[in-house]
Amino acid sequence: MEFFLQLLLNGVVVGSIYSLVGLGFVVIYKSTSVLNFAQGEFLVLGAYICLTLTVQYQVPFFWAFLLTLVFSALMGILTERLILRPMIGEPVISLIMVTLGLSSLLKAIVQGIWGTELQPFPNIFPAEPVRIGPLPVSQGYLYSLLSVAVLLILFTLFFKYTRSGVAMRATAFSQQVSLSMGISVKRIFALAWSIAAVVSAIGGVLLAGVRGGLDGAMAFFGLKVIPVVILGGLDSIAGAIVGGPIMGILENLAGGYLDPLVGGGAKEVAPFVVLVLILTIKPYGLFGKIKIERV
Amino acid sequence: MRCGDFRQSYAEDMSLFESPLPRVLLAGLLVFLLVLPGFASTYWLDVLSRIFIAIIAATGLNVVTGYTGLISLGTAAFLAVGGFATAAMAGKAGLPFVVVIPLSGLLTALVGLVFGIPSLRLKGLYLAVATLAAHYIVEFIVTHWDAMTGGVNGISVPPAHFAGLALSDDRSMYYLILPVMVGLLFFTKNLFRTKVGKAFVAIRDQDISAEVMGVDVFRYKLLSFAVSSFIIGVAGSLLAYQARLISPENFPITLAIDYLGMVIIGGLGSILGSIFGAIFITLLPEMLRLATDALGSYWPSLMVIVAPIKTGVFGLVVVLFLIFEPDGMAARWNHIKAYWKLYPFSY
Amino acid sequence: QQEIKVGGIFDLTGVTSDVGKPFAQGVQDCVAVTNDAGGIGGKKIKLLGADYGYKIDQARALYKKFVNDDKVVMIQGWGTGDTEALKDFVGQDKIPYFSGSFAAPLSDPSKFPYNFFVAPTYSEQLRSWLDWVKQDYGKGGGKGKAKVAFMFGDNAYGKAPLAAGRKYAAEIGVDVVDEAVLPPNFQDATSQLLTMKQKGVEYAYINVTTTGVSLVLRDAKKLGLTVKFGSNPYGFSESLVAVAGPLAEGVTGVVPHVPFGTPVPGMKMLEAAHQKYHPTDKHDAMYVRGWASCLVWTEGLRGADKAGQMNGPGVKAAVEKLADFSTGGLSQSVTYTPADHRPTMTTSIYQIQNGKLVKIGDYIMPRTKEWFGL
Amino acid sequence: MLELKNVEVIYDDVILVLKGLSLQVPEGKIVALLGSNGAGKSTTLKAISGLLHSEEGEVTDGGIFFEGQPVHELPPEIVVRRGIFQVMEGRRVFEDLTVEENIDMGGYTRNDRAGLRADKEACYEFFPRLRERRKKLAGYLSGGEQQMLAISRALMARPKLMMLDEPSLGLAPLLVAEIFRIIKRINEERKTTILLVEQNANLALSIADYGYIMENGRVVLDGDPDKLRSNEDVKEFYLGGGGESGKKSYKNLKFYKRRKRWLS
Amino acid sequence: MPLLRVNNLILHFRGVTALSDVSFEVRRGALHAVIGPNGAGKTSLLNCISGVYRPQRGSVEFEGKDVTRLSPASRTRMGVARTFQNIALFRGMTVLDNLLIGRHTHQKEGLLAGGIYYGPARREEIANREVVEDIIDFLEIQHIRKKVVGTLAYGLQKRVELARALALEPKLLLLDEPMAGMNAEEKEDMARFILDINEDRGTTMIMIEHDMGVVMDVSHRVTVLSFGEKIADGTPQEVQGDRAVQEAYLGQAQ
Numbered sequence A: 001m002e003f004f005l006q007l008l009l010n011g012v013v014v015g016s017i018y019s020l021v022g023l024g025f026v027v028i029y030k031s032t033s034v035l036n037f038a039q040g041e042f043l044v045l046g047a048y049i050c051l052t053l054t055v056q057y058q059v060p061f062f063w064a065f066l067l068t069l070v071f072s073a074l075m076g077i078l079t080e081r082l083i084l085r086p087m088i089g090e091p092v093i094s095l096i097m098v099t100l101g102l103s104s105l106l107k108a109i110v111q112g113i114w115g116t117e118l119q120p121f122p123n124i125f126p127a128e129p130v131r132i133g134p135l136p137v138s139q140g141y142l143y144s145l146l147s148v149a150v151l152l153i154l155f156t157l158f159f160k161y162t163r164s165g166v167a168m169r170a171t172a173f174s175q176q177v178s179l180s181m182g183i184s185v186k187r188i189f190a191l192a193w194s195i196a197a198v199v200s201a202i203g204g205v206l207l208a209g210v211r212g213g214l215d216g217a218m219a220f221f222g223l224k225v226i227p228v229v230i231l232g233g234l235d236s237i238a239g240a241i242v243g244g245p246i247m248g249i250l251e252n253l254a255g256g257y258l259d260p261l262v263g264g265g266a267k268e269v270a271p272f273v274v275l276v277l278i279l280t281i282k283p284y285g286l287f288g289k290i291k292i293e294r295v
Numbered sequence B: 001m002r003c004g005d006f007r008q009s010y011a012e013d014m015s016l017f018e019s020p021l022p023r024v025l026l027a028g029l030l031v032f033l034l035v036l037p038g039f040a041s042t043y044w045l046d047v048l049s050r051i052f053i054a055i056i057a058a059t060g061l062n063v064v065t066g067y068t069g070l071i072s073l074g075t076a077a078f079l080a081v082g083g084f085a086t087a088a089m090a091g092k093a094g095l096p097f098v099v100v101i102p103l104s105g106l107l108t109a110l111v112g113l114v115f116g117i118p119s120l121r122l123k124g125l126y127l128a129v130a131t132l133a134a135h136y137i138v139e140f141i142v143t144h145w146d147a148m149t150g151g152v153n154g155i156s157v158p159p160a161h162f163a164g165l166a167l168s169d170d171r172s173m174y175y176l177i178l179p180v181m182v183g184l185l186f187f188t189k190n191l192f193r194t195k196v197g198k199a200f201v202a203i204r205d206q207d208i209s210a211e212v213m214g215v216d217v218f219r220y221k222l223l224s225f226a227v228s229s230f231i232i233g234v235a236g237s238l239l240a241y242q243a244r245l246i247s248p249e250n251f252p253i254t255l256a257i258d259y260l261g262m263v264i265i266g267g268l269g270s271i272l273g274s275i276f277g278a279i280f281i282t283l284l285p286e287m288l289r290l291a292t293d294a295l296g297s298y299w300p301s302l303m304v305i306v307a308p309i310k311t312g313v314f315g316l317v318v319v320l321f322l323i324f325e326p327d328g329m330a331a332r333w334n335h336i337k338a339y340w341k342l343y344p345f346s347y
Numbered sequence C: 001q002q003e004i005k006v007g008g009i010f011d012l013t014g015v016t017s018d019v020g021k022p023f024a025q026g027v028q029d030c031v032a033v034t035n036d037a038g039g040i041g042g043k044k045i046k047l048l049g050a051d052y053g054y055k056i057d058q059a060r061a062l063y064k065k066f067v068n069d070d071k072v073v074m075i076q077g078w079g080t081g082d083t084e085a086l087k088d089f090v091g092q093d094k095i096p097y098f099s100g101s102f103a104a105p106l107s108d109p110s111k112f113p114y115n116f117f118v119a120p121t122y123s124e125q126l127r128s129w130l131d132w133v134k135q136d137y138g139k140g141g142g143k144g145k146a147k148v149a150f151m152f153g154d155n156a157y158g159k160a161p162l163a164a165g166r167k168y169a170a171e172i173g174v175d176v177v178d179e180a181v182l183p184p185n186f187q188d189a190t191s192q193l194l195t196m197k198q199k200g201v202e203y204a205y206i207n208v209t210t211t212g213v214s215l216v217l218r219d220a221k222k223l224g225l226t227v228k229f230g231s232n233p234y235g236f237s238e239s240l241v242a243v244a245g246p247l248a249e250g251v252t253g254v255v256p257h258v259p260f261g262t263p264v265p266g267m268k269m270l271e272a273a274h275q276k277y278h279p280t281d282k283h284d285a286m287y288v289r290g291w292a293s294c295l296v297w298t299e300g301l302r303g304a305d306k307a308g309q310m311n312g313p314g315v316k317a318a319v320e321k322l323a324d325f326s327t328g329g330l331s332q333s334v335t336y337t338p339a340d341h342r343p344t345m346t347t348s349i350y351q352i353q354n355g356k357l358v359k360i361g362d363y364i365m366p367r368t369k370e371w372f373g374l
Numbered sequence D: 001m002l003e004l005k006n007v008e009v010i011y012d013d014v015i016l017v018l019k020g021l022s023l024q025v026p027e028g029k030i031v032a033l034l035g036s037n038g039a040g041k042s043t044t045l046k047a048i049s050g051l052l053h054s055e056e057g058e059v060t061d062g063g064i065f066f067e068g069q070p071v072h073e074l075p076p077e078i079v080v081r082r083g084i085f086q087v088m089e090g091r092r093v094f095e096d097l098t099v100e101e102n103i104d105m106g107g108y109t110r111n112d113r114a115g116l117r118a119d120k121e122a123c124y125e126f127f128p129r130l131r132e133r134r135k136k137l138a139g140y141l142s143g144g145e146q147q148m149l150a151i152s153r154a155l156m157a158r159p160k161l162m163m164l165d166e167p168s169l170g171l172a173p174l175l176v177a178e179i180f181r182i183i184k185r186i187n188e189e190r191k192t193t194i195l196l197v198e199q200n201a202n203l204a205l206s207i208a209d210y211g212y213i214m215e216n217g218r219v220v221l222d223g224d225p226d227k228l229r230s231n232e233d234v235k236e237f238y239l240g241g242g243g244e245s246g247k248k249s250y251k252n253l254k255f256y257k258r259r260k261r262w263l264s
Numbered sequence E: 001m002p003l004l005r006v007n008n009l010i011l012h013f014r015g016v017t018a019l020s021d022v023s024f025e026v027r028r029g030a031l032h033a034v035i036g037p038n039g040a041g042k043t044s045l046l047n048c049i050s051g052v053y054r055p056q057r058g059s060v061e062f063e064g065k066d067v068t069r070l071s072p073a074s075r076t077r078m079g080v081a082r083t084f085q086n087i088a089l090f091r092g093m094t095v096l097d098n099l100l101i102g103r104h105t106h107q108k109e110g111l112l113a114g115g116i117y118y119g120p121a122r123r124e125e126i127a128n129r130e131v132v133e134d135i136i137d138f139l140e141i142q143h144i145r146k147k148v149v150g151t152l153a154y155g156l157q158k159r160v161e162l163a164r165a166l167a168l169e170p171k172l173l174l175l176d177e178p179m180a181g182m183n184a185e186e187k188e189d190m191a192r193f194i195l196d197i198n199e200d201r202g203t204t205m206i207m208i209e210h211d212m213g214v215v216m217d218v219s220h221r222v223t224v225l226s227f228g229e230k231i232a233d234g235t236p237q238e239v240q241g242d243r244a245v246q247e248a249y250l251g252q253a254q
């Protein structure tokens, strides 16, 4: 029983970091209908910037973190200006492809500046785990749970009640019609990408903190999180939040119960199988909006 | 100068070529490709063979993604199925390649069919994730079914034999791959001017209206998956013959993404697009490496420094390319053609 | 003036570039130093190094180019991916292929006559570590059999020593009670560790790279596991200490190539090259590993040059004449024969003590027939 | 207020659609733009609003001037801020947004909260059906309801110049009459200038102050409504009145092909 | 026996009732109009007949067979074709290809024959092409034959959609506002085509249309819907005189 509970709880906390990274995806998807394949690189970039500030420039962690967020916001704006603006009005699939190109580009920049070797990341969380009842939880994950909760509220309010939030959703539906309303698609893109970059940077710093070391391989998290956001529904903030823990639990249960039976590897595959099953029942994820098809 | 089209019969209007000129050019290209091994170095033959295989697989992916509108991230998995099927049939059962290649294709088609089933309900990126699942499931099976696939260590593939000769060098591989590619391109090109292909495109453009036109949408989606994975399976089979040893590491998920890149950059829903895309994505790293190698040989210590530049330039080229030609290379090509056809009366 | 062309297939940007890059730098610096010192019999080595990003087809393309267009005499390769994919080709084309993959089958010349590496095989490494386990368990007053787990990635590198390890454990009376797969780029090993906890594991060998080892250590600490961990040479170097910090205390590991800066005679060269070529870079055992590999094959090239056989078979023959060749302490002395490519049977086990890698013993395995190639 | 001088528009770098079009919309007036399918009416509106850019179209010659300033180089969102609002052909509502959110987006460029609230109320007054459907997703509305929503968005923007592309499309007769009454009211009460593209020439001319007739990318005829209405061709092709005999039955007019005199 | 019979259809979407208990018949060869205010459920009715929507209650009988549970595709194979209010053409394809897809149900060639092309597939394609060209000539859209549909003006797209439906050679043709967005001249043309199709080809039709002039002139019978209910059914004259219809739909103007 304790074994089961531990797996469950661990799934939830580890999943919260999936949620955090997933939020970046959702924000971009919600405002541009684009699946951002460069998300992983944003994570890495954010973490490296924070690392450089704290280690090389000896900025206290708190300020370094804030500066990182500012940097990331600028990165988002820069990305919009240089890469996405010329693509306004182009088919979504080309935009998705552009993010793949962007990911190569960012990867090269990261490797060029910081190299490929594993670098130690400052110990931002005490190694001592916190106990929830009898169950130990790493502190890093607690922060990610916390950030996820805060962001959930912020984003839900933003997309529902602010004009920019609604305009973002409108832009995702049709850039042309949005333009005709006087909505500046450029601004919306810039806003969406900076928000996503900021969220990613938070995720990146937390992840690197949990790992203790940083190298480009962390970018794989971008890919890893795609099934999570699909599970929740690509355009749903709540979906990403719920999807992460579900994925985490699935992984843990598969790892705990199936792995010993099949000789390992189930932890990676089994969640996918469940995912497809869930999708056949709910084709737009748990909370994704259904694409309206009327004739 | 030709200043318009004059056609006498529907048959003529429906032919693949708009005028004799392209027909001649194509024939010329074929002859050139046939005699090329006479003077090209084996390295370049190898590069060409890889391009051909990429063209085949990209065409296969284009069938399902470009023409039918079902985004697939399963290309690497289907290549793997074709490859390991070949390894098993050629290696363990000792079958000749004329049987092995089509059978590998068929087996992959079957697998594709199974993974196409979610397309009954899933659309767009949600379906893409189902194919992503297909990738990981196939990978799991391939790494764990040691008896059949050699597991993580991979499995050797005996060279194809033709008339008692082992097709083990680059030249003979080239001659094995070229006709398969030409045949499959011919097949696909034709497919899309007849009923089945048109039904695929109809589903992509407007699935409700396709259904109302009498197209059994689900059946045709499955068919599209089957055709696509058949073609990719054949590519996988050729890949196995060429690589001679395949392991799960040959088919990472990034490969599937590369292929998606090929069809998007080349042009979705265009055979020519698959060809351009495959050439571009296969050749670009090769070219970049030649360039950085040249740099590296002048300043050896640069090797480590220029390596990421290669990745960066690749990304940059992709980005710039899409900015300037978001509809793919094939669209640009058609544009140029349209322009010159009417030249100098371009309006 | 003639040149000797050597191909280099490295991972500078791919999934293993964290260790692939310093390895490549080691090779490159070693070549530069050799050339500065006059090269091989007056001929300079031209290292045609290139990055394959851990993409198998790129490795094959490079290989074809090196062999067919550039006519290299040998190749310094890198990881399991490229080495496995090319092992049949190198035999066919008679191109000596040195790699950073130490899989045991590659040491059997009757199957792979042109493959070489400079370290005890992965299998010997694990056997040696198991020896240490048995010893340590006895010292600690453990009764019965020590309970051991293997943790590994689901890939060729991760699984390479498993079969040997299982068999040897049974032979010496160590109980392998659990085998746990660590998925690629995993972030969390809690479920695996919980299972290990249930099974009462006392020692675990982690056969993944540094990041993975560090993550396992973290989660183990979180769960309060008292398991004694050991690691393979790609997960155990100075950077593990840097990344895992205090968590790494007491972890043991296989060290076929000494940490950078270890006071052995051979290290002077490395330190000089480091000063000369890139004084700001950090170096670790991976850099030493590349260097050691290069020292061995440059010696082979010398032999081939003397024999006037500067070609694949010539280099192979020369390398196979090396007997107890010393790399100046960078690694164990190596010996190759035409019938046996196991370079050395000695494995050094280190332990992290007070943030330093400290050698705790050399474990020498018998050069037996049964273990050959396994 | 708005002036098009010899405008030429090319799509995709090759398809020439507007071939030197000139027209004027005086302040405070309603101008009707009529023309057969494919004449380029929608293209004209898109050229003015700047939406052409997102369809690979380009103004290659001539100029478009709004209140004396050239606007044909401006991006659409700026054009809207200058006070030109286009209701696009074919409804184009944000299907994923609720009716209310759609209406809010119409007022995106405005900041006077009180005014916005009042205008939203006015929209619901004009179209009570929308009030009922306020919280529903716009994608599920019927065709006519979507058309009401599209017009409401324009009302919310309070533009100086409102361009309507076939506002009566798909509306039931009762509503068509209603819509035109509303257009007239907007024009009179808010002094909004209106450029109206419409197939229902009868109604369009009944509220317009001036009319243009387009064929093939050019203006072929213009004048005040009375002049247009009395033109034989206009009667025949746009008003559905036969040359001599007033209204005729659709049933009896089979098999004969007419010629347009202005094309000859 | 009527060609089509609709019995007590009930259709609702989460809270919205689109059809409540609608029944009517269409006899063979008729040109049947459906009118009603916006949101009355006309399009939904058509969707139920063509199979795009599945009603919660009630049945649809075509040629005496109950087709309520059949998929749209199988109804098409039985001879039901339609056009859409919001134009649902294959936008990326040429006009010709759009029409050729309309021939889908009449083609027998399979995957292999198609891929090999030369031989039976080619003969069949040419035969189809001839049928399609006849329709193109009939609807006078020769000049746009090779144009990509998405770039055509609205009115022309409507005509192409009609052509595509005709390519199916249907027994029952459902038209959803075929004349929306047309000027008087074009409406006349369209009316002429519709009459020709009905009279010369003998195709039965159901047409939704808001232009009362057209409806009164061409249709044989009219069904009026309002708020999902059938409020009238009869000849054009009867319906025009009906008080309820005048109030709900026509207003005083007509």
Ligand SMILES: Nc1ncnc2c1ncn2[C@@H]1O[C@H](COP(=O)(O)OP(=O)(O)OP(=O)(O)O)[C@@H](O)[C@H]1O
Residues within 6 Å of the ligand: D011, D012, D015, D017, D035, D036, D037, D038, D039, D040, D041, D042, D043, D044, D055, D056, D089, E150, E151, E152, E153, E154, E155, E156, E181
């Ligand atoms: N995006 C486009 N690309 C290419 N050609 C286009 C595009 N949009 C319109 N056209 C062409 O421009 C011409 C004019 O189209 P437009 O839509 O302006 O006509 P319209 O007068 O509004 O007709 P309708 O009354 O049917 O709406 C048509 O021939 C059409 O084919």
Ligand SMILES: Nc1ncnc2c1ncn2[C@@H]1O[C@H](COP(=O)(O)OP(=O)(O)OP(=O)(O)O)[C@@H](O)[C@H]1O
Residues within 6 Å of the ligand: A294, D140, D141, D142, D143, D144, D145, D170, E013, E014, E016, E017, E018, E036, E037, E038, E039, E040, E041, E042, E043, E044, E045, E085
């Ligand atoms: N798929 C759907 N989901 C939810 N509601 C729907 C759906 N389809 C139609 N409706 C609702 O059903 C009602 C009837 O719609 P329908 O499209 O049938 O009207 P209509 O008579 O065709 O109107 P119009 O003349 O405006 O086209 C509308 O209120 C609409 O909002």
Ligand SMILES: [Mg+2]
Residues within 6 Å of the ligand: D041, D042, D043, D089, D165, E153, E154
């Ligand atoms: Mg128009």
Ligand SMILES: [Mg+2]
Residues within 6 Å of the ligand: D142, D143, D144, E042, E043, E044, E085
């Ligand atoms: Mg309708």
